[in-house]
Amino acid sequence: MDIAINTGNSRYQVDKNGYYGRFGGAYIPEMLYPNVAELQSRYLEVLSDPGFQQEFEDLLRDYVGRPSPLYFAKRLSEKYKAKIYLKREDLNHTGAHKVNNTIGQILLAKRLGKHRIIAETGAGQHGVATATVCALMGMECVVYMGSIDIERQAPNVARMKMLGATVVPATSGSKTLKDATNEAIRDWINNPVDTHYILGTAAGPHPYPDMVARFQSVISEEIKKQLLEKTGSEDPNYVVACIGGGSNAAGAYFHYLDRENVKLVAVEAGGKGVHSGFSAATTQLGTIGIIHASKTLLMQTNDGQIVEPHSISAGLDYPGIGPMHAHLYESGRAQFLSATDEEALAAAYELSLLEGIIPAMESAHALAKLKDLTLQPEDVVVVCLSGRGDKDLDTYIRHMNK
Amino acid sequence: MQNRIDQLFAKKQHGVLNIYCTAGFPQLNDTLPVMTALQQHGADLIELGMPFSDPLADGPVIQDSSTKALQNGMSLHKLFEQLSGFRDRIQVPVILMGYFNPVLTYGVEAFCAKCAEVGVDGIIVPDLPMAEYENEYRPVFEKYNLHLIFLVTPETSEERIRKIDSLSKGFLYAVSSSSTTGKDKDMGDQQAYFERLKKLQLSNPVLIGFGIKDKATFEAASAHANGAIIGTAFIKAIEHSQNIDETVKTFISGIIQQ
Numbered sequence: 001m002d003i004a005i006n007t008g009n010s011r012y013q014v015d016k017n018g019y020y021g022r023f024g025g026a027y028i029p030e031m032l033y034p035n036v037a038e039l040q041s042r043y044l045e046v047l048s049d050p051g052f053q054q055e056f057e058d059l060l061r062d063y064v065g066r067p068s069p070l071y072f073a074k075r076l077s078e079k080y081k082a083k084i085y086l087k088r089e090d091l092n093h094t095g096a097h098k099v100n101n102t103i104g105q106i107l108l109a110k111r112l113g114k115h116r117i118i119a120e121t122g123a124g125q126h127g128v129a130t131a132t133v134c135a136l137m138g139m140e141c142v143v144y145m146g147s148i149d150i151e152r153q154a155p156n157v158a159r160m161k162m163l164g165a166t167v168v169p170a171t172s173g174s175k176t177l178k179d180a181t182n183e184a185i186r187d188w189i190n191n192p193v194d195t196h197y198i199l200g201t202a203a204g205p206h207p208y209p210d211m212v213a214r215f216q217s218v219i220s221e222e223i224k225k226q227l228l229e230k231t232g233s234e235d236p237n238y239v240v241a242c243i244g245g246g247s248n249a250a251g252a253y254f255h256y257l258d259r260e261n262v263k264l265v266a267v268e269a270g271g272k273g274v275h276s277g278f279s280a281a282t283t284q285l286g287t288i289g290i291i292h293a294s295k296t297l298l299m300q301t302n303d304g305q306i307v308e309p310h311s312i313s314a315g316l317d318y319p320g321i322g323p324m325h326a327h328l329y330e331s332g333r334a335q336f337l338s339a340t341d342e343e344a345l346a347a348a349y350e351l352s353l354l355e356g357i358i359p360a361m362e363s364a365h366a367l368a369k370l371k372d373l374t375l376q377p378e379d380v381v382v383v384c385l386s387g388r389g390d391k392d393l394d395t396y397i398r399h400m401n402k
Numbered sequence: 403m404q405n406r407i408d409q410l411f412a413k414k415q416h417g418v419l420n421i422y423c424t425a426g427f428p429q430l431n432d433t434l435p436v437m438t439a440l441q442q443h444g445a446d447l448i449e450l451g452m453p454f455s456d457p458l459a460d461g462p463v464i465q466d467s468s469t470k471a472l473q474n475g476m477s478l479h480k481l482f483e484q485l486s487g488f489r490d491r492i493q494v495p496v497i498l499m500g501y502f503n504p505v506l507t508y509g510v511e512a513f514c515a516k517c518a519e520v521g522v523d524g525i526i527v528p529d530l531p532m533a534e535y536e537n538e539y540r541p542v543f544e545k546y547n548l549h550l551i552f553l554v555t556p557e558t559s560e561e562r563i564r565k566i567d568s569l570s571k572g573f574l575y576a577v578s579s580s581s582t583t584g585k586d587k588d589m590g591d592q593q594a595y596f597e598r599l600k601k602l603q604l605s606n607p608v609l610i611g612f613g614i615k616d617k618a619t620f621e622a623a624s625a626h627a628n629g630a631i632i633g634t635a636f637i638k639a640i641e642h643s644q645n646i647d648e649t650v651k652t653f654i655s656g657i658i659q660q
C-alpha cells in the first residue's frame with residue numbers, strides 16, 4: 001500500500017509549480033505563506049519516508065479496515081447489462097473514503113510538530129473522519145461547518161462532539177461547505193504556528209490537491225490488484241465517481257490517469273437541474289477563477305462573485321472543483337456528467353433494493369449515471385461507492401413519505 | 403504624471419493616515435460622499451474595498467460590510483461608474499483593495515486600464531501572490547502606472563521582505579500580526595517586529611495595518627512606521643451613520659490633531 005510518489009511525466013499529475021495545465025497554484029494571502037510554504041517544501045519528503053509509509057499502511061489496515069472490498073454487484077449488473085463492481089469505501093471506519101486522507105494528514109501534522117487541527121466539513125463525513133483521527137492522536141480538533149449543513153447532517157454533528165471535537169457553525173454567505181472552508185482558512189490565518197489545516201478534498205492551494213489525491217490513491221491501487229484477481233486485468237473499461245471537490249474521484253482515478261484505455265467518468269450534482277438556478281454542476285456552469293486559493297473552474301456571476309450552489313447532498317454542495325478535475329475536464333481525459341437530486345434519490349433506492357446497500361447521497365450521484373453510459377455486456381465498470389447512507393436517512397425518509 | 407502615492411510620501415513621511423472603507427457601504431451611493439469627507443477631514447490616503455462574496459483575509463466586520471455592499475447592488479462595473487470623474491473633486495491618492503477573482507473575471511488588463519482612466523493610484527490584492535504577479539501580471543500594472551502594494555507579516559522572513567520590497571511600489575502594508583482584519587492584538591507584542599522592519603531600511607515606505615483603532619494605536623504604529631491604516635474601526639463608525647460628513651469628521655478628529 002505505497003503512497004504514490006512519482007510525479008514523472010504524467011500529463012494529468014501536478015507540475016512542479018503546483019499546476020494541472022492552467023489550473024491550480026496557491027493564491028494565498030501573505031499571512032498563510034509560512035504555513036503553505038512549509039507544506040509545499042516538506043510534503044513529498046514526509047510522504048516518501050519509509051517510517052511514515054509504514055505507519056500510514058498499518059493504520060489503514062488495522063484501524064480503517066483496508067483494503068476495502070471490490071464487490072461484484074450481480075443484480076445491478078443484470079439490470080445495466082455490464083459487469084459492475086462497487087469499490088466499498090462505505091465499509092471504511094467512519095463510513096466514507098474521507099478517513100484515508102485524515103489518517104495521512106494527521107501523521108503529517110505530527111511530523112510537522114503541530115498540536116491543533118482544524119477542518120471544514122459539508123456532509124460531516126470529513127469532520128467525523130478528522131475528529132476521529134484527532135481522538136486517536138490526542139490532538140485538539142475544531143471543525144467548521146455551515147449552519148445549514150449542521151441542520152441537515154445532525155447525526156454527524158453529534159458524532160463529532162462525542163469524539164471530542166468543537167463544531168463551529170459558519171454563518172456567513174450561503175452557510176454551507178464554501179463558507180465553512182472560508183472560516184477554516186481564517187482560523188488558520190489567525191493561528192499560523194501551532195495549527196494544521198486538514199482540508200478534506202482535492203481542492204485548495206497547492207499542495208493540498210496533490211497531497212489529498214496521493215492519500216486517496218490507495219483506492220485505485222487496491223482496485224488494480226482486486227480487478228486483476230477477479231477479471232485477469234487491472235484495467236476496467238470505466239471508473240465512475242461523484243465529485244464534490246474531487247477527493248474520492250482523484251483516488252479512484254489516480255493510477256488510471258495515464259492509461260487512456262480506461263474511461264474516467266465524473267458525476268457532479270445537478271441539483272434541481274443544471275439550468276434551474278439550483279445546481280452544483282461546476283464544469284457545466286463554471287468559468288475560470290480563484291476559489292479557496294486555487295485557480296480552477298467555479299460558479300460565479302459576471303462580476304466575479306462566487307455563486308451559492310444547490311445540491312440535496314451536502315458533500316457535493318460546492319461551487320468549485322479541484323484543479324486536477326478542472327484539467328481532466330478541459331483536456332477531455334474525463335467525461336463529466338451530472339445527476340439531479342431526483343436521479344440520485346432514485347439510484348439510492350435502487351441500490352438499497354437490488355444489493356442491500358444504502359449508499360451516501362453523494363455516492364448515489366455516481367450510481368445514477370449508470371443508466372446514461374452506453375455499456376456493452378463485457379464492459380467492466382467500477383463505481384466508487386464513496387460512503388454509506390446512515391447520515392442521509394432523514395433525507396431518504398422524507399422522500400419515502402412523499 | 404508621477405503616481406499620487408509617491409507624491410504623498412515625497413512630502414510626508416510621518417503619521418500618514420490611510421482609511422479603508424468598503425465601496426457601496428453603508429448605502430450604495432455613499433462611496434463618493436465617504437471619500438469626499440475623508441479627504442476633507444484629513445485622511446492622507448483612501449483605500450476603497452471592492453466587495454467580494456468570499457473575503458478570506460477579513461474578519462466579521464469587513465465581511466459584513468462587503469455582504470451589505472453586494473446586497474446594495476455594488477459591483478466592479480458600478481464602482482467604476484461611481485468613480486468616473488471623481489478626480490475633479492478628490493486629490494488624495496486612492497487605492498483599490500480586493501480579492502483576485504473579481505479582477506480576473508473583469509480581465510486584469512481591462513481592470514488596470516479602467517483604474518488608470520478614472521484616476522486610481524494603487525491596488526492591494528491580498529490573494530495575488532508575489533510569484534504570480536512577477537511571472538504574469540507585473541507588466542500590465544506597470545503599463546498603467548498602478549502601484550501594486552504587497553503585505554508583509556511578522557512571520558515573513560527577511561529575505562522574502564526584501565524580495566517583496568523590490569517588487570512593491572508605493573508602500574509596504576505591514577500586517578501587525580498574522581490575523582484577519584479586525585482582530586485585537588496587543589501592540590506591545592508587535593514592537594520587535596516593527597523595529598525589525600525599520601532596521602531593514604527598505605526602499606518603500608511602510609504603513610501598519612490591521613488592529614489600528616484609535617489615537618493611541620495610531621500613534622504607536624506611526625512611531626514605528628510612516629503611518630497606519632484603519633479599517634474595521636472606521637467601518638463600525640459609519641455603519642449606522644445618519645450624517646456621513648459629521649461621522650467622518652468626529653472619527654478622524656479622534657485620531658489626529660487638526
Ligand SMILES: Cc1ncc(COP(=O)(O)O)c(C=O)c1O
Nearest residue numbers: 125244245246247248315362387
Ligand atoms: C460519502 C461522500 N462522498 C463524496 C463526497 C464528496 O467529496 P469528494 O469530491 O472530495 O470526494 C463526500 C463529501 O463530503 C462524502 O461524504
